[in-house]
Amino acid sequence: MSTSYDPDCDYVDGELEDRNVGKKSHAKAQSKLDRLLGARYPSLFVVVEQRIRVSATRYRVPDVCAMLAEPDEEVFTEPPFLCIEVLSPDDRASRIERKIADYLKFGVGYIWVIDPGMREAFIHTATGMYAVEDGILRTSDPDIAVPFAEIFG
């Protein structure tokens, strides 16, 4: 997996899967999350569109991910603390459901799925999934809190 694609794709069991990127609402939310997390939580290592090897045959590219420390490797092989997927109107449920399950199986601590169109978000962890109802995306240990209004504003 040293080949480059633009935009970078998910690689799933021998097939490349397009990611829905390139639209303003997606790019804007992605940029804001990257800047906001990087500025407000300097102990985290925050990157966009990082290639991650989640299994022997699967590479995933989250829109944004946060590690508790900067990894040495170019392609990450350890689970991030947080992976963020910003949905586009074209994102198919089939692809996103499988991507979330891959992250969970890999050991990602938190997955935020953000829908800019509906101004909604969902949090997945190893112990369950729920919709964000108080307008704040959160993690624990370390504690992160990001108000929706700052992403969509």
Next chain:
Amino acid sequence: MRVSATRYRVPDICVTLGEPEEQVFAGPPFLCIEILSPEDRAGRIQRKIADYLKFGVRYIWVIDPRRRDAIVYTTSGTHVVEDGILRTSDPDIAVPLSEVFD
């Protein structure tokens, strides 16, 4: 079924542990099944699953006929069906994916 004061959801299939009296279900089914189509958008399905879990549905099977796989959501976690069998506990249900797709 009425999942909250302002939301009604219609699962593709649902299983209850007894026959409800009401015409529109007001209590959570034991199992809800969603069968994905290529037109299903991610945000809508995420919202639907979150609604089911909050309502108290114990098992949600999200079946993807195109990929021939399935994901099981429960109130305590999410996993891909790896052994080819959709399951619940208490009561035990086991449905091989091969029988669903054939």
